[in-house]
Amino acid sequence: MSTQHRSRNRAILRFILLPMIFLTVALLGGLRIDSETHTFIFLPPPLITLILSVMLVTLCVRGGAINLRAWVSSDQPVLTNVSHVLTLITLYFASAQAFNTVLPE
Amino acid sequence: MQHKLIQSVGIAWTILFAAFIIWIYATEPRTFKEVAAGAQAVTGTYEIDQGRFNSALDLFHREQFRAAREEWVLADPGMRDARTQFYIAYAFYREGFGRFYYDKDLFKQGLDAVNRAIDLAPEGTLKVDDPDLQMHTAAELKAELEQGLEPSLGDINPFKIFRKRK
Numbered sequence: 492m493s494t495q496h497r498s499r500n501r502a503i504l505r506f507i508l509l510p511m512i513f514l515t516v517a518l519l520g521g522l523r524i525d526s527e528t529h530t531f532i533f534l535p536p537p538l539i540t541l542i543l544s545v546m547l548v549t550l551c552v553r554g555g556a557i558n559l560r561a562w563v564s565s566d567q568p569v570l571t572n573v574s575h576v577l578t579l580i581t582l583y584f585a586s587a588q589a590f591n592t593v594l595p596e
Numbered sequence: 597m598q599h600k601l602i603q604s605v606g607i608a609w610t611i612l613f614a615a616f617i618i619w620i621y622a623t624e625p626r627t628f629k630e631v632a633a634g635a636q637a638v639t640g641t642y643e644i645d646q647g648r649f650n651s652a653l654d655l656f657h658r659e660q661f662r663a664a665r666e667e668w669v670l671a672d673p674g675m676r677d678a679r680t681q682f683y684i685a686y687a688f689y690r691e692g693f694g695r696f697y698y699d700k701d702l703f704k705q706g707l708d709a710v711n712r713a714i715d716l717a718p719e720g721t722l723k724v725d726d727p728d729l730q731m732h733t734a735a736e737l738k739a740e741l742e743q744g745l746e747p748s749l750g751d752i753n754p755f756k757i758f759r760k761r762k
Contacts, residue, residue, distance in 0.1 A: 511610075
């Protein structure tokens with residue numbers, strides 16, 4: 492029973508929570524609040540952050556932090572592969588927005 | 597089976613959230629009110645506050661242009677109603693009109709509002725049947741505002757003081 496719970500919780504973490512965290516970073520990474528008018532300013536990621544993000548994700552793959560074969564493989568069901576690809580895409584945009592947050596405007 | 601359900605929910609939720617983020621960055625709302633109004637517009641449930649619109653119209657007819665504009669802004673917080681944006685532009689025009697000179701700042705804001713009205717109008721054509729107005733279409737108002745912003749030799753014509761506000 493506990494194995495079943497563990498498996499379900501892991502699935503929720505991997506397929507729901509993880510993309511949510513990355514997408515939240517992607518949403519808030521470009522958000523600024525105008526100090527005078529207290530209004531939102533949304534800054535889309537500039538090209539340099541997209542390039543840096545490609546480099547970061549490549550580094551993660553080359554460094555072994557992301558095992559691409561384990562994430563996307565022909566042995567896995569289609570739904571799992573689609574979910575993993577979406578998570579990787581959200582990771583990419585979250586990285587871009589994280590760079591966007593720290594880069595001076 | 598349960599795994600498949602979790603995966604499907606995860607995929608759907610991720611796509612929805614991603615679409616929301618794209619929409620937010622495309623529309624660039626400035627306040628939570630605008631976010632709500634934008635969401636209402638997307639779902640087709642956006643409506644202006646008709647009571648505020650009417651009270652603004654009343655103020656406009658009494659030449660209280662600034663107060664009228666403030667009421668219209670409250671009536672249409674999402675800036676999604678072409679007619680309201682047209683009236684806001686008209687209020688800028690009437691307030692900015694002067695016999696000796698036009699207030700260029702007000703005319704610029706009027707031009708922004710009328711452009712919004714044209715963008716929102718179906719096929720870019722907007723006609724307002726109000727007997728109090730001399731210009732009934734957004735195109736006429738836009739031309740008038742643009743004319744007021746362009747410097748010309750006519751600006752030094754002394755007979756300019758006889759021109760009439762539309």
